[in-house]
Amino acid sequence: MPHIKMKKLKSEKEIELIKIEVKKWLMKSESDLKHAMSSLKLKDYDWTQLASQQAAEKILKALCIQKGFGLIRTHELAFLARKVNAPQKILQEAGMLSSFYSASRYPDAEGFIEDELFFQGAKDSINATKEIIKWCKKQIKI
Numbered sequence: 001m002p003h004i005k006m007k008k009l010k011s012e013k014e015i016e017l018i019k020i021e022v023k024k025w026l027m028k029s030e031s032d033l034k035h036a037m038s039s040l041k042l043k044d045y046d047w048t049q050l051a052s053q054q055a056a057e058k059i060l061k062a063l064c065i066q067k068g069f070g071l072i073r074t075h076e077l078a079f080l081a082r083k084v085n086a087p088q089k090i091l092q093e094a095g096m097l098s099s100f101y102s103a104s105r106y107p108d109a110e111g112f113i114e115d116e117l118f119f120q121g122a123k124d125s126i127n128a129t130k131e132i133i134k135w136c137k138k139q140i141k142i
Contacts, residue, residue, distance in 0.1 A: 018065060022140060025062035029055045029133060036126050045122040049100040052125035053077070056097050059136040060084065066140050081132075090135050093128035100125045 010018070032055035039047035053075075060080035064072050067084055074080065077094035086094070100121060 022062045022066045025058050025065065026137075026140070029058035029062065031055075032058060033126070033129055033133065036129065040122050040126060043119075045118045048122035049097075049125045052122075052129040053097045053100060056094065056129045056132040059133050060094075063136045063139055077132075084136075084139065086135065090132055093131050097125055097128050097132075 032051045036048050036051035036055060039045070039051055056077055057075060057080065060077060061071060063084045064070070064080060069083060072080060072083065075098075077098050078091055081091050081094040
């Protein structure tokens with residue numbers, strides 16, 4: 001008979017601690033999304049993109065924690081999305097947000113962008129984040 005390695009079952013206390021941790025990351029994600037939407041209204045497009053990326057990152061980290069991967073310390077959204085077997089659309093949204101994130105943090109990375117394009121990019125970042133959050137919430141079981 002072959003040796004079968006059994007996955008160690010988590011205790012009720014461990015499960016409860018994971019649920020608490022996931023809820024914390026979920027709340028932070030929702031707070032960052034609100035900040036992104038407020039920043040858009042203020043025409044602060046860099047902050048809109050940065051907060052959008054952070055909201056997506058935090059919800060993806062919540063899902064990683066819930067799935068038993070623990071806290072993965074990276075800002076690379078596509079990596080986190082692949083880790084949780086996200087569909088192609090979510091991977092694309094994650095890639096777009098990562099590019100916005102870099103541009104919003106480094107002024108020399110974005111060059112000159114007309115206000116209308118910058119505004120559209122900020123709106124796109126919020127929409128992408130909403131899609132990622134929607135998908136992740138369907139996956140999270142708490």
